[in-house]
Amino acid sequence: MLNDRFRPMASRLNRRTFLTRAGWGGLGAAALVAGAGRARVSAQPAYPDWIAASPKPPKRGGVLTRASAWDPPVIDPRITQSIGLHQFACLVGNRLVRYPFADEATGPTDLTLKGDLAESWQPSPDHRVWTFKLRQGVKWQNVPPVNGREFVAADVKYCFEAYAKEGAQSFTFQEIEAIETPDKYTVRIHLKTPNVLFPQNVAEPITILFAREVLEQDGDLKKHLIGTGPYTLKEHTRKVRVVLARNPDYFDKGRPYFDEYVILSTPDAATRMAAFRTGQSDILWLASPSEVETVRKTNPNAVVQSYHNSLTPFGVALAQDKPPFNDVRVRRALSMAIDRQKQADTLFEGHGIIGWGVPYIYYQDKAPTLAQLGPWWQYRPAEAKKLLADAGHPNGFETTLFYYE
Structure with a gap:
């Protein structure tokens, strides 16, 4: 089969x-x-x-x-x-x-x-x-x-x-x-x-x-x-x-x-x-x-x-050994700049769940809420901008994104 x-x-x-x-x-x-x-x-x-x-x-x-x-x-x-x-x-x-x-x-x-x-x-x-x-x-x-x-x-x-x-x-x-x-x-x-x-x-x-x-x-x-x-x-x-x-x-x-x-x-x-x-x-x-x-x-x-699963690899993997992603403030800013709930509501018509990062948890009986995922998982664009500015990037920065099929 x-x-x-x-x-x-x-x-x-x-x-x-x-x-x-x-x-x-x-x-x-x-x-x-x-x-x-x-x-x-x-x-x-x-x-x-x-x-x-x-x-x-x-x-x-x-x-x-x-x-x-x-x-x-x-x-x-x-x-x-x-x-x-x-x-x-x-x-x-x-x-x-x-x-x-x-x-x-x-x-x-x-x-x-x-x-x-x-x-x-x-x-x-x-x-x-x-x-x-x-x-x-x-x-x-x-x-x-x-x-x-x-x-x-x-x-x-x-x-x-x-x-x-x-x-x-x-x-x-x-x-x-x-x-x-x-x-x-x-x-x-x-x-x-x-x-x-x-x-x-x-x-x-x-x-x-x-x-x-x-x-x-x-x-x-x-x-x-x-x-x-x-x-x-x-x-x-x-x-x-x-x-x-x-x-x-x-x-x-x-x-x-x-x-x-x-x-x-x-x-x-x-x-x-x-x-x-x-x-x-x-x-x-x-x-x-x-x-x-x-x-x-x-x-x-x-x-x-x-199919309701609690595992997704489709995220952004950051090269944390080199600038700018070796600065935890930049990584936290990127996370707080993403409106995950809006993505789920828009793309999946409310039929999706909020994914989370490493370490991957294969399955849980109940998907965690946004609040349970912690402060860096919340959509807080103002805080994200401040963190970027504090990290020396008040106007943002350019980077290269590699992706696989």
């Missing part, structure tokens, strides 16, 4: 609503979630935030198609954090551990770790050493130059060291001091400092394990991505489409359900909506109740689910 691999990525997206076309929605609607949630304005329609798995046996076969706003600039998971890549890379590759599939989870906030390529994991008493016991008999996808060889502990060591060496994911792996592989199915990871959340770090979609043969042969992963996952990468045509084909040798014999998954590069929102309405796309992510209701007029059988 395609949803099986999407829950972690979905947890990264802010309050939106998605729809699925009737016919397959009962199979996977609960997992291809990407936002929305409980309305702050009571007049807004309410949508379920969880759709339980159907008691009926899942239907197998067919093609799932999605018009997507995101297009991967490259397919090398080491060098990009592009959602365009990770929306399907986590279907091509596995991680050591994962978050629960939709048909395993008790609800949208169930983040109980499950074994993926690792069957078990255990920390040392001080949480500086983590030992993972690997699933035996797992095969790499039967694609040259790997050709379906067995996945072993040395592959984990190679991938983690490659991630740590360079690229956008290096920060996750640079906390590793050493990796031991005492046998084919055991990986012992020594950390520089204790980390009780290390398994959560390697459960993220960005930490997929890739075949070393490709990197050794090509020098990068820009042309080929081979993993152990439920789908093989059949086609990647930049700014056109991505096609994934079912991996017949996948170790979880019950999955995946679809024969193919096609992602159409569709940056225009109106085109994505039209594709859904005409049956060319099976999934649609929307930000506001009015958009949902507009689509339901033409697609009354669409399955709607909202």
